[in-house]
Amino acid sequence: MTICSVNKVNKMYGGNSIFENISFEIKEKDRIGLVGRNGSGKSTLFRLLSGEETPDEGHIHWKKGIQIGYLKQIPDFEKEDTTKEVLLTAFSQLLEIAESMRVCEEAMSEEIDELKLNTFIKRYGDLQEQFTRGGGYEIEAAIEKIVNGLNIGQLLDRSFASLSGGEKTKVGLALILLKQPDLLLLDEPTNHLDLMAVEWLGEFLQEYPGTTVVISHDRYFLDEVITKVLDLEDGEINCYQTEFSGFVKEKEARLLNEFQAYQEQQKKMKKMKEAIKRLRDWANRANPPNEGLHKRARNMERALERMEKLARPVLQRKKMNLEMEAGGRSGKDVIIFEEVSKQFGDRVLFQNVHIHVTYQDHVAIVGENGTGKSTLIHLILGDHDPDEGIVKIGSNVKVGYLSQNVYQDIENETVIDKFREEIAVTEGEARRILARFLFYGHTVFRKVSQLSGGERMRLRLAQLMYQDVNLLILDEPTNHLDIESREVLEEALEDFNGTIVAVSHDRYFLNKLFQKIYWIESKTVHAFAGNYTWAREKLEEKRSSGKPKEDNRKKASPVQPSEDHTVKESDIVATYEKEVEKLEQEINELDIKLEETGDLEEMQSLFGQKQKLEFKLEKVYEQLMEALD
Numbered sequence: 035m036t037i038c039s040v041n042k043v044n045k046m047y048g049g050n051s052i053f054e055n056i057s058f059e060i061k062e063k064d065r066i067g068l069v070g071r072n073g074s075g076k077s078t079l080f081r082l083l084s085g086e087e088t089p090d091e092g093h094i095h096w097k098k099g100i101q102i103g104y105l106k107q108i109p110d111f112e113k114e115d116t117t118k119e120v121l122l123t124a125f126s127q128l129l130e131i132a133e134s135m136r137v138c139e140e141a142m143s144e145e146i147d148e149l150k151l152n153t154f155i156k157r158y159g160d161l162q163e164q165f166t167r168g169g170g171y172e173i174e175a176a177i178e179k180i181v182n183g184l185n186i187g188q189l190l191d192r193s194f195a196s197l198s199g200g201e202k203t204k205v206g207l208a209l210i211l212l213k214q215p216d217l218l219l220l221d222e223p224t225n226h227l228d229l230m231a232v233e234w235l236g237e238f239l240q241e242y243p244g245t246t247v248v249i250s251h252d253r254y255f256l257d258e259v260i261t262k263v264l265d266l267e268d269g270e271i272n273c274y275q276t277e278f279s280g281f282v283k284e285k286e287a288r289l290l291n292e293f294q295a296y297q298e299q300q301k302k303m304k305k306m307k308e309a310i311k312r313l314r315d316w317a318n319r320a321n322p323p324n325e326g327l328h329k330r331a332r333n334m335e336r337a338l339e340r341m342e343k344l345a346r347p348v349l350q351r352k353k354m355n356l357e358m359e360a361g362g363r364s365g366k367d368v369i370i371f372e373e374v375s376k377q378f379g380d381r382v383l384f385q386n387v388h389i390h391v392t393y394q395d396h397v398a399i400v401g402e403n404g405t406g407k408s409t410l411i412h413l414i415l416g417d418h419d420p421d422e423g424i425v426k427i428g429s430n431v432k433v434g435y436l437s438q439n440v441y442q443d444i445e446n447e448t449v450i451d452k453f454r455e456e457i458a459v460t461e462g463e464a465r466r467i468l469a470r471f472l473f474y475g476h477t478v479f480r481k482v483s484q485l486s487g488g489e490r491m492r493l494r495l496a497q498l499m500y501q502d503v504n505l506l507i508l509d510e511p512t513n514h515l516d517i518e519s520r521e522v523l524e525e526a527l528e529d530f531n532g533t534i535v536a537v538s539h540d541r542y543f544l545n546k547l548f549q550k551i552y553w554i555e556s557k558t559v560h561a562f563a564g565n566y567t568w569a570r571e572k573l574e575e576k577r578s579s580g581k582p583k584e585d586n587r588k589k590a591s592p593v594q595p596s597e598d599h600t601v602k603e604s605d606i607v608a609t610y611e612k613e614v615e616k617l618e619q620e621i622n623e624l625d626i627k628l629e630e631t632g633d634l635e636e637m638q639s640l641f642g643q644k645q646k647l648e649f650k651l652e653k654v655y656e657q658l659m660e661a662l663d
Contacts, residue, residue, distance in 0.1 A: 035062045037100055037217060037245055038083065043092035045078055052078050053269040055092070060217070065239065066247045067256045067278055070266035072488045072516040076249045079266065080104065080219050083247070096217075103215035105207055105223055111194045117205050118190040121177050124212035128170045135161045180208045183234040184227065185402055200226035211238070218246045224255055225513055228403040229539045229566075251517050253278060253542045290636075292347040299344050306338050360532030361502030365429035366393050368505055368533045369414055374423035376409055383409055387423070387559045389552060396527075396534045398544050400566065401554030407537045410554075411435075411507055414535065434503030438510035438537075440494045441482050449485070449493060450478040457500045471496040487514030495523070504532035512540045528650055541566055549609070564609050610654055617651040 038060040045052045052075040060066065060083075068076050081087040082094060084104035096102075111120050122129065138158040142151060169176070181187050186204050189197060197205065203226050210218065218239075224232045236258035239246055247264075250256055256278035263274040263281040272288075274281040310331045317327035371389035375382070383406035391397050399407045412418045413425050415435060444452065454464050468478050471492045482490065491514055498506070506527070512520045520543065527534060527547055538544055544551075544566035551562045551569035560576075562569035624644045631637055 035097070036060070037062050037097040039095045040083075041093045041095070043082065043089040043094065045075070045082065045087075045090055047078070051269060053266065053271070056266075056269075056271045057092075058264060058271055058273055060245060060247065062245060063243075064245050064247075064262055065242075065260045066245075066262045066264055067260035067281075068247055068249045068264045068266065069256075069278070069281070069517070071518060072486065072514075074266045075269070076266055077106075077221055080106070080221055080247075080249065083217075084219055100217055101213070101215040102217045102219065103210040103213055104219040105203070105210060105221050115194050116191055117186070117194055117197070118177075120194045120205060121181070121190075121209055121212060122173075124209055125170070125173050128165060128168050128173065131161050131165045131168070132170060135165065176212060180211050183231065183238060184208050185231045185404075188404065207235075214242075214244060216244045218242065218244055220246065221249045222251070222514075223248065224250060224252050224539065227539065229400055229541065230402050232539055232541075251512070251515065251520060252540060253517065254540075289347050292344070293636075296344045296346050299341075303338065303341070306334055310334050310338070360504040360530060361432050362430060362504060363531075364393055364431045364504045364533065367391075367426070367428040368393055368395070368431055369428070369535070370424075370426040371413075371420075372424045372426070374413065374420045374425060376406065376413065376418070376421055382557055384554060384557050384559055385422075389559065389561070391533060391535060391550075394531065394533055395550055396548045397536070397550045397552065398548040398566065399535065399537045399552045399554070400539075400544070400569070405554040407554060408509060410552075410559075411509055411535070411537060414507060431505050432503045433505045433507060434498045434501050436491075436494055436498060436506070436508045436511050438513055441485070441490045444482045447482050448479050449473055449482060452482050453493065453496060456497050459500075467500065468493075468496060488516065488519065491515055492519070499526075506530065506532065506534045506536075508534065508536040508538070510538055511536060512538060512543050525646060529646065568609065613654050614651065617647055617654065621647050621651065 036059050039057075040059070041057050042055050043057070044054050068079065070076050078087070082089055084102055084106075085096075086104070111123075135158060138154050138161065142154045142158070146154075165171070181190065184204055184207065186201075186208060189201055189205060194202070194205065207220070207223055210220075223235060227235065232252065232255060236255050239248075239259045246259070248256070248259060250259075260277060261275075263276065263278060265272045265274065265281070265285065272285075274284050276284060313327045313331035313334070317324040317331065320327070367390070369389060369391035371387050374387040374389075375385040377383055387410075389410075399410055401407050409418060413420060414427070415433065416427075441452065447455075449468065450461065450464050453468060454461070457464070457467075459467070465478055473489075473493070473496075482493070485493065491511070495511075511523060515523065520540070524543060524546055534547070536548070546565075548565060549563065551564065551566060553560045553562065553569055553573055555573070560569075560573060562572050564572070621644060624640050624647070628637060628640050628644070631640065
């Protein structure tokens with residue numbers, strides 16, 4: 035059954051068309067991913083679907099009586115309302131019934147005549163039936179399930195007004211999930227969640243009884259949650275009946291087919307134009323001029339005019355141009371933590387931490403929110419001092435730091451001014467560089483405070499690219515970036531010949547780039563030589579073994595990992611061998627595509643992709659040889 039239909043809808047902002055004449059349907063129990071580049075109009079479409087805004091032209095029809103939950107719609111509450119009280123508003127009708135039951139109980143406890151007593155007993159029975167049917171006795175369990183899943187238990191007793199923007203978003207998400215609307219609209223629901231909460235939300239939405247539409251740039255999350263894709267691009271929308279990975283392949287195949295059809299039409303049009311020209315030439319050379327040939331030329335010209343012209347599909351869109359080169363090599367030892375402990379007040383974050391990062395390592399720090407990931411980063415940066423232990427930074431280490439809250443406190447500076455504040459170049463050169471990061475023309479004079487999260491991230495990446503750094507410290511670098519920009523960032527980081535330390539909740543990003551994971555859990559930092567999926571499996575094995583967690587205390591020299599850090603050599607070798615096999619397969623697939631294509635632009639793109647994969651394969655081979663030695 036269709037619960038929402040969008041029919042020939044147009045929307046404009048400030049004279050600019052966001053989309054034109056778009057139509058699609060949302061059916062009951064659909065799990066849809068709404069995808070598209072930043073600025074394509076996804077959030078605008080959500081506001082239309084939620085009823086928050088109306089289309090300029092066209093119509094949106096909803097199923098009668100439908101309840102819509104929109105994540106961006108975080109209601110205001112009284113200043114003194116706690117987070118728990120906010121969450122309880124999801125059950126306002128049930129709580130009203132509970133209050134009526136309480137009134138009945140009080141009345142029945144008083145001395146009243148039998149007729150009134152029987153009336154109250156019947157009333158109480160009806161109310162109790164409604165309360166039970168609506169799940170009134172499961173309210174606390176429902177709240178506990180959502181609160182634990184999203185890891186927001188520490189917020190329950192705090193006033194909602196005192197929460198940060200990210201915390202309010204998480205509470206807003208919890209409130210919507212508790213309400214269980216018929217149509218659930220989630221705009222980037224994973225942005226403020228930690229890894230465990232992201233995984234929990236994915237599982238929760240798979241079983242959600244209503245209809246779900248999600249905007250997300252988290253590729254693993256989309257694959258877990260959705261079964262249908264709406265692709266919003268260039269003001270048009272296309273529907274794909276598949277999960278996200280299948281959509282990527284189907285869209286690529288569709289674009290190639292459209293490009294082939296465009297090329298065929300262009301060849302046909304060229305031949306028709308040549309034929310028209312020849313016919314007219316022959317007709318004019320005849321003596322007297324041949325009217326029959328002129329007529330045939332005119333008929334062919336009309337047929338050419340009536341032909342529905344195919345637009346040239348864009349195979350290679352403008353992407354952020356990011357290439358990062360390390361500023362000289364650092365010493366072999368980049369970061370060393372020896373028996374480091376840190377607490378704030380009475381709250382202990384972690385104890386006896388040992389971390390060893392060497393030159394060209396790609397290291398990720400993961401853990402639930404509040405476990406101390408950002409504190410570890412600030413210890414490396416020297417913003418905090420350890421309460422116990424030593425933090426050492428190696429020789430010739432030049433740090434570039436990307437904060438997840440980048441440029442939040444800036445008010446009046448423009449994009450170009452902020453860029454030149456750290457990069458000493460002329461205005462013309464600055465504009466040329468910023469154009470590579472998708473800041474074109476007058477947009478370089480926009481105030482930084484007016485930029486979206488993704489635009490601020492791109493501006494900071496532009497600075498980092500031109501700074502003399504060999505250690506990148508990245509705090510949630512993929513937040514707010516669309517999928518294409520994430521892919522560009524991943525390629526640049528793969529080719530970066532320095533050292534990388536990152537905090538991230540993007541599992542695709544973690545698995546693709548990082549082969550050493552430091553996982554914070556229960557005040558302990560565990561180390562794993564492998565990617566995120568590997569680390570998660572090994573940590574799960576530790577938890578299920580029932581053995582007490584070993585601390586990270588060094589048992590040998592200060593730079594050798596303890597037993598808690600080691601992974602079997604054969605396992606490390608197997609990890610690299612799998613990566614080699616995967617890369618070789620991807621290179622073979624590109625070779626096949628290169629043989630099949632006849633398009634120069636596509637050929638150049640495929641060659642570029644192949645060169646990057648071959649470079650990565652060479653690095654993995656080197657790591658494999660080191661492991662075997």
